[in-house]
Amino acid sequence: MKNLVLFSSILSGLLLLNSCTTQLYVSNAVNVPLLKEKGDVQVTATKNDLQVAIAVGRNLGIMANGYYQNYTADNNYQHNGMLGEAGIGYFKPLTGNFVFESYVGGGVGRIHKQQMFTDQNENSYMASFNANAAKLFIQPDLGYKSRFFDLVFSSRFSFVKYTNFSQTNYSRQQLADDYLDNRSLTGPLFMFAEPALTLRGGYKFIKLQFQYGLTINMTPNAIKHANNFSSLGLILNIGRWYNE
Secondary structure (H helix, E strand, C coil): CHHHHHHHHHHHHHHHHHHCCCCCECCCCCCCCCCCCCCCEEEEEECCEEEEEEECCCCEEEEEEEEEEEEEECCCEEEEEEEEEEEEEEEEECHHHEEEEEEEEEEEEEEEEEEEEECCCCCEEEEEEEEEEEEEEEEEEEEEECCCEEEEEEEEEEEEEEEEEEEECCCHHHHHHCCCCCCCCCCCEEEEEEEEEEEEEEECCEEEEEEEEECEECCCCCCCECCEEEEEEEEEEECHHHHC
16 A cells, blocks of 8 residues: 555656646546446546546447646646547457457647746746647557456547637747747647556456556647656446456
8 A cells, every 4th residue: 555655646746747847738548448348337537537438339338538637836837737528439349358449539628827937127927828629539449358457558549739829928939939839839730649558456346547658749740748648546347247
């Protein structure tokens, strides 16, 4: 238990370090339910994510994902982002407890940042920006799912378009430093490859999940983004196959 608390603290510290710089894109956790039969339900909860997946047919699944992250320091700095998305997909149990699944979906999100600056005359002023975004994703997964242990490799591809960027009191140089000038953010369509490895352990209905992944910008357009993502959370499963 002490090791688990220490590990969770390290993850939180990494998130805080990430939050001290401008991040226009941060990958949310990949929802990898590995549904097996109609009626299966999986709920995932991490520090920043709440996700659900339901098997509504023999090979048909749906999912919904919510993400929120906020960092505030001494009322002089605030940086937050939120995302809501939904998806539909196909799943197929294979031999030996392996499962293949592939989902497509989309959602919308918002980013906000405000920060206190001091000018050359030692006068303080607040600068801020806001941006909205639309996202589409394609997500094939292959994993092993049992009563005690799950292992999943996922390869999500996300297409992100930013809209409605607005800012107050940022200088031209500050905007250029964060690639926010001359429609650098709202002009292109960004594509991110987000391969991830997910490990789960527990018994039947409740498992502990750890996920680690990479965020790779596949376009030539520069954007401030986190290079990786990780999460620690709990999984609740409801499925008849556990009792077979």
